[in-house]
Amino acid sequence: SPPPHHDIYSIEDLKQLIHDLKNANVKARINTKLVSEVGVGTIAAGVAKAFSDVILISGFDGGTGASPQTSIKHTGLPWELGLAETHQTLVKNGLRGRVVLQTDGQLRTGRDLAIATLLGAEEWGIATSTLVVEGCIMMRKCHLNTCPVGIATQDKELRAKYKGKPEHVVNYVRFLAMELREIMAELGFKTINEMVGRVDKLKSKEGLSHWKAKHLKLDHLLYKVHINNNDTAYNTMKQDHGIDKALDNELIAYFKDSIKSKVAKIKEIKIRNINRSVGTMLSAEMTRLHAEAGLEDDTLYIKAKGTAGQSFAAFVNSGITFEVEGDANDYFGKGLCGGKLILTPPKEISYDAFGTIILGNVAFYGATSGEAYIYGGAGERFAVRNSGVNVVVGSIGDHGCEYMTGGRVVVLDGIGKNFAAGMSGGIAYIYDPDKAYAQRINQEMVDLDSLEEHENELKEMISSYIHYTNSKEAKEIMDDWEQNKTLFIKVMPRDYKRVLNEKKAKEEEV
Incomplete structure (x- = not known):
């Protein structure tokens, strides 16, 4: 059965996925x-x-x-x-x-x-x-x-x-x-x-x-190729996945006792774009001991400075928090399953932080749970196949929330084209003060509604965003909430809305 892998569009993408999976289970x-x-x-x-x-x-x-x-x-x-x-x-x-x-x-x-x-x-x-x-x-x-x-x-x-x-x-x-x-x-x-x-x-x-x-001529099928001196006709070597050089080895050694005792601990690290899949091996080590439930929020707290490499915090479980001061490459938070991610630009910058792209493409691909706060813009295919993570972000590129099935996404500074294509679950909130973004939403499967009963949920998410990122733009929205709440578009999948209404009707009957 042909699977639509939206995180693979080249051999380099496949190489990264192989690296991610090896980190998830060495x-x-x-x-x-x-x-x-x-x-x-x-x-x-x-x-x-x-x-x-x-x-x-x-x-x-x-x-x-x-x-x-x-x-x-x-x-x-x-x-x-x-x-x-x-x-x-x-x-x-x-x-x-x-x-x-x-x-x-x-x-x-x-x-x-x-x-x-x-x-x-x-x-x-x-x-x-x-x-x-x-x-x-x-x-x-x-x-x-x-x-x-x-x-x-x-x-x-x-x-x-x-x-x-x-x-x-x-x-x-x-x-x-x-x-x-x-x-x-x-x-x-x-x-x-x-x-x-x-x-x-x-x-x-x-x-x-x-x-x-x-x-039929089978000569090519039955052709025997000469084997090089440094090769064999069957598998004799192990692939070098670079696991020994991974930054996670340092994190695992530092948090080893905390994982066992469940006692909270903080570590500060510096990261570069060569550090790929950071946090994945650490999460796997924790999951082997505590299974899917993980640990209490913020038990393993990592403060990172620099540029995060590909697949930063991929498949990170509950109890692990990454606070990154800098920027990040593609696949950020891919497969996130309970962790918390905070991404903000460096404090000493002179440019407009909120309006600057600080995150690559395909962030939160296939994420199942957790929360994230991005102070700035993200690339294309944001939260594709998201099925449970709650994330607040400045702006995103084209094809955001494609095939999304669950979770919540709040966008405060604009979307690209073809937003919500194939979206069948979850809810997205888009701040649209200029009434310019409705035409960029693919409305084949979704309705554009007012906030109604979801107002408190949105307020809580923006409040958390302010708490973690200190966003002045989000503060301005909250300062005049009664006016600004009318400027939000609630993107709601029709099937999801129908299921929620049916559930509500049954509860009222009871």
Whole structure:
């Protein structure tokens, strides 16, 4: 199923995401899935250079019952073509030893695994066949909650029909392994590693009479590339994610006792734009001990000065507060899940702080909870896919609050075009004294309303903004609140409004 990753628009973006995820869990392998298609080898080479630990080449035959039929029928190529191209490209560029190469797409037998290994994969994915072993009858209703055999459903009556057992899958995998071992013995291989990429053990069928098949030439598919002296045909090296050099190591050492004892502590640091994903490893360390609940607000308080690098405070959990005096790059607060972020310009500046851009693009992408206060302007795609964070900001660029599903966003100094496109939840408040911003809002899914019952909520958010940023512009708004509150646009998704009204009506009935 094609996922819309709005934080990836280049190989550099993907490299940053890989770095973020590795920081979020240093013990995990980072796996990048690529569709088998023409040119996938070149993409895979870029992914290997971006430090992905694993590359999965996914064939067009696979796909869940939730996949669109157009994707199932018309997207991608057989895994054999993509896998062969990828393995050859990685070997040719001396990158094969740096990554684990996987493949999937209707692998069903030990023979399939053997061919995949000879074409260059040392790991394989099996999904549809294991579902069939569990009782799946391929009704393709995985997304409708009506699976008749009780596999892909939460309906209690349908789940009662489930007859599968773990032993069935275990038995099937044992059969796969047995057949694979038999083929390996025939070919003279003792281990999978020595088998990877040995296309010289494959040959195309001869004497085919089919009018299409008899003209097929598989020379390029079965071409064996010379392996460089400093490379191998299978994964032998670990990717260097730069974890040892991360600023978070210093933070973890400093806050180690506070994380255990839950006693509040403050630390001052200096940051540069080379410090990426600051706070992510610290948050992960805390989450391992205290789980999703985290700690009390401001338990781990970090005051930072300088320029924050990419993905500052990505995936930061409750109990961690970052107060940054300076500016920040892209992905600020990405995936924020309970933390508190404050960003203000340096105190000694001579320019207009409120009207200056101090934050990059795609801030708070996919954030789920927490709060943030930005004294100044932010770039494009602000709070895309926000599903729970409350943030107050000066101004933002184009495509703000796109696909937002929850949380609150207050903008005090202007928006770019296409605001709220695809917004289905949460509420945005825009200060519009000149009546100029309504035309920049994509009103396909939202209504533009007055504050009404949400007035107190907005006042509290602006008051907090003043408390943390000392914004004189926000103070001016609050000083004449009765007049200025009429100048706010409340951007409210229609479906969200309907749900709230239905809930309110039920409460009144009770």
